[in-house]
Amino acid sequence: MSKLRFHALKEVFKREPVDVEIPEQLSRLYNSNVFSIDTMQEYLTQSAFKYIVAAKEKGEKIPRDVADQIAAAMKEWALSKGATHYTHWFQPLTGTTAEKHDAFFNTVGNGKAIEQFNGSLLVQQEPDASSFPNGGIRNTFEARGYTAWDPTSSAFVIDTTLCIPSVFISYTGETLDYKTPLLRALQAVDEAATDVARYFDRNVNKVQSTLGWEQEYFLVDSALFNTRPDLQLTGRTLLGHSPAKGQQLEDHYFGSIPLRIIRFMQELEVECMKLGIPIKTRHNEVAPNQFECAPIFEEANQAVDHNSLLMDLMTRVARRHNFKVLLHEKPFAGVNGSGKHNNWSLSTDTGENLLSPGKNPKKNLQFLTFFINTIKAVHDYGDILRSAIASASNDHRLGANEAPPAIISIFIGSQLSAVLDELEKVTKGKLSPDEKTDLKLNIVGKIPEILLDNTDRNRTSPFAFTGNKFEFRAVGSTANCAEPMMVINTIVAHQLKKFKAEVDVLIEKGLKKDEAIFNVLRDYIKTSKSILFEGDGYSKEWEKEAAKRKLNNLKTTPEALKVEMLPKFMELFVENAVLSETEIEARNEIKLEKYSTLIDIEAQVLADLARNHIIPTAIRYQNKLIENVQGLKEIFNSSEYKSISKEQVDLIKMISEKISKIKVGVDQLLSEMEKSHAIEDSQKRAEAFANKVKPFFDSIREDVDDLEMLVDDEIWPLTKYRELLFTK
Ligand code: ADP
Ligand code: MG
Structure with missing residues (x-):
């Protein structure tokens, strides 16, 4: 074995940066391998195009004959990109992506063959799915699952394959993937948030959830990687003494990036551009050989697909540069692990970010409404957020003095804390004209439009407000973002529905709309205070303080997963039509397994x-x-x-x-x-x-x-x- 080690080291010393062809204007490549809205408009008839837009925007069904037209156009476009095969691309609960390639090629008798693809092939595929995890839903020998086209996310070509984003469902109708429940949660939050947003603006007809993820990872040379059976088989080192120099000097963070690695990043960025992943940022992270990349945020479903795709791409591109990408949360003991911050917000079809303070008191009241409702949702359902990020690999990171603890709390900064303190004093019931004016001008009106630069940063919080979005920092680097996004959007949808009902009751009782909103928000601030924490989340004192506040500290994955089976949380998902009881049980079983x-x-x-x-x-x-x-x-x-x-x-x-x-x-x-x-x-x-x-x-x-x-x-x-x- 030591021979292998020294041989590998020799290899590494000989390595040179691999050349990468970088086009003059990277932006020209953007979406070039994606069957994007623009491309569709070019390839589809007016009426077929309208159906696609309605499906994307309103989730409307696409009739079979239109699907045929879309399939024909998709095939024509894919062939022009050099594709020979197509696949339904989906995200089973294994945590990676899955694909089964079929050729367009088909024989038509008389020794002739053509490229063939039609609506039914587009809409549905039946992979031999018996070896994907199903948590006991299906007996492997009797039933199979099928994949179904998800028109809300765009198809794309990788190498010579047309990939069609799809959901994965069992024949008995249960979901077997990450994506379906996410789509349902997005629908729930759309409905609930639209209703609430219309208190402030009647023109709002749709609310989208947005996600901007930040992906951390390590790179190691592939020759060295191959000398470590533990890295190969488990993704992390199980053994290894800390080096004399670790990350103490912090000379790696934001330092200059070595050329071999720059070349890898450049090629990755080129590939991302082609696939429409709007990658924007790259830098060194805290630990040696640790890096991060992040895109411009997108609609959550698209962003989830793009993150899964990115993780695939990284692995492919790294191979050409003789690197292995380590996505594991804790590949090395003693130096920082990797996370994947999920920046989350809600935005309207009128172009407004609902978590962004606005130009006037009315917009600020809208901001406070969504802000406080999110706090209330996390207060009431924090444990299920914890379980959404639970995994064997993330257990190494949470609470390890480098990542947020397993206690869910929210950081909002001193400015907003002061605003909440003031709002808590609002009179119950009708407000006097003076109080109303004071509220509007001096409290709500004083929230600065641009909080971004003013928000203090607290790196130790698992869920932090960062000016115009919440940042869920406890998500692990290997995670599929669909799960945390599904949970955040479900709990917020649930909370917004309750809020709407409570406000409407007060309005019926004769309160003005604003009074009713202030009244309900005041109560929420009072009842969800215990989730707010501004101090050092890494400290022992916080563990004690959290226990006093009755906030759970679910340190291991099995402890965290137990939560999923509690009636309170099962009801949450069933009520909001995100997961059925069978699905919850099956998923829980899969995760434990x-x-x-x-x-x-x-x-x-x-x-x-x-x-x-x-x-x-x-x-x-x-x-x-x-x-x-x-x-x-x-x-x-x-x-x-x-x-x-x-x-x-x-x-x-x-x-x-x-x-x-x-x-x-x-x-x-x-x-x-x-x-x-x-x-x-x-x-x-x-x-x-x-x-x-x-x-x-x-x-x-x-x-x-x-x-x-x-x-x-x-x-x-x-x-x-x-x-x-x-x-x-
Ligand atoms: P950092 O957290 O490293 O300081 P930023 O705050 O600039 O970085 O942004 C981090 C991520 O947040 C980026 O991916 C960005 O696209 C995303 N982001 C910004 N605004 C929103 C939003 N409204 N919804 C979701 N994500 C957002
Ligand atoms: Mg961040």
Whole structure:
């Protein structure tokens, strides 16, 4: 193994930046491989185009004959882009994207063939879906799922394949993907938010949810990556001593980007442009070899697709540059992990951001309405937001002094805190003319139009208001954004509906609209205060304070997932027609299963590495020491020998102790793993993996990492952190 390590290092030292062809104006490439609105207008008849627009904007159905027309146009366009195959592109609950390619090519008899594609092929496909996770909904042998075209997200060509964004549904009608519930949640928030927005502007007919994600990732050279079975099989290093230099100097953050990496980023950006991913920002992150990219925000469904696509693209492009992209939340212990901040807001078809303060008191009241309702929603349903971001890999990051804790709270900054304090004093019931004027002019009217530059930043909060949007920071870097977006939009939709009902009741009782709104908002501020926190989210004090406030601190994935099955949360999704009870149960089962499987794989890899790589290496080195000590004994007299050999004999003893501790640890790990496997109930099984199996990871690692410091570097089999993180 150590041969492999040194061979890989040699490879890396020889690497040169890979040339990338960069067009003069990147923006010209934008959407060039997308069947975008503009392209559709060019390729479709007027009437077919109208149907597509209605489907995109209002979710209206597309008749079959129109689908035929669209398919023909799509095929013509795709062929012009060099496509030979088409696929329904979807996001099953495995967490990656899935595709099954079919050729346009079809035989038509007489030895002839044509390129064929029609409406029914566009609308529906039947992948052999029996191996996608379904949480027990389908018996694999009897029923299959199908994919159905999602016209709200645009089709695109990658290489020679036309990809058609789709949803994935079982024959019994249950959703088996990330996207369908998201679409339903977006519909729910559209309806609820439109109703509320119309208190302020009768012209609003639609509200869209917007998402701007920020993707963090690590790059390591592929030769080095291939020397680490743990990276290959689990996406993270299970072993490895911290290098003398980590991120202490913080010299990487926003530093200059090495040329090899710049080339990778440039090619990625070119590919993103072609696929319409509006990538805008790139920079170094805090940890060595850690980077971030972010697009301009988009409508949430499109943004979710674009993030999934980006993660695929990164992997493809990295290959050409001899890099491996690590999307795992915590590939390396001791340096920062990776997240994916989800910037979220709501915007109207009249072009307004509902979370942006406006030019006058009326617009500001609208802003406060959506702002406070979001706070109330997170207060009432924070635990389900926590469970939406739960995964084995994100567990390493949350609460680890680099990412928000597993306690959900909201940061709003001192200016807005002061505004809420004032609003809390609003009189119950009818307001006097003086109070109304005072409210309008001095409180609501004083919210600065541009909060952006004034909002204080608090990096330790999981859910922060950043001037004109909320930033959900606890999302992990591997996550599909659909899940957190589905949850945020559902809880806000639910809350806005309640709000509308409460305000309408007060109006019926004779209050003016503004009075009614102030009254309800005042009550919300009072009842949801406990979710607001402006202090240091990383501190121990906050954990204590949060417990006093009765905010949950769900530290592990199994704990967080338990929440999904509580009646309060099940009702939330059922009532808002986002998920059915069966779907909730199935999804919960899938997530628990995935968690246990991941810990199980990590345990096996760790056991293998410890037993078959580390212990033999340590013994080899120990034997060398023993030989040497024996030699010393032959040369020197007994008292000289004793003093000369003392250090080495101690080292031999130390190595023996470490070896036996590792051996015992691995045996216990494997025995706990066996026991956990045998547990039938998936919740209990996941808990056993979390609480019985996983704790051995740290104790075994500690001893192995100590050995790394004792054993001769020449024979150490695993590529070291220093080499993984600092070789450029
Ligand atoms: P940072 O959080 O790193 O300081 P910014 O605040 O400038 O960066 O923006 C981060 C992300 O927020 C970007 O992807 C941006 O497109 C997105 N964003 C900005 N406005 C909105 C909005 N109204 N809705 C959703 N995302 C938004
Ligand atoms: Mg950010």
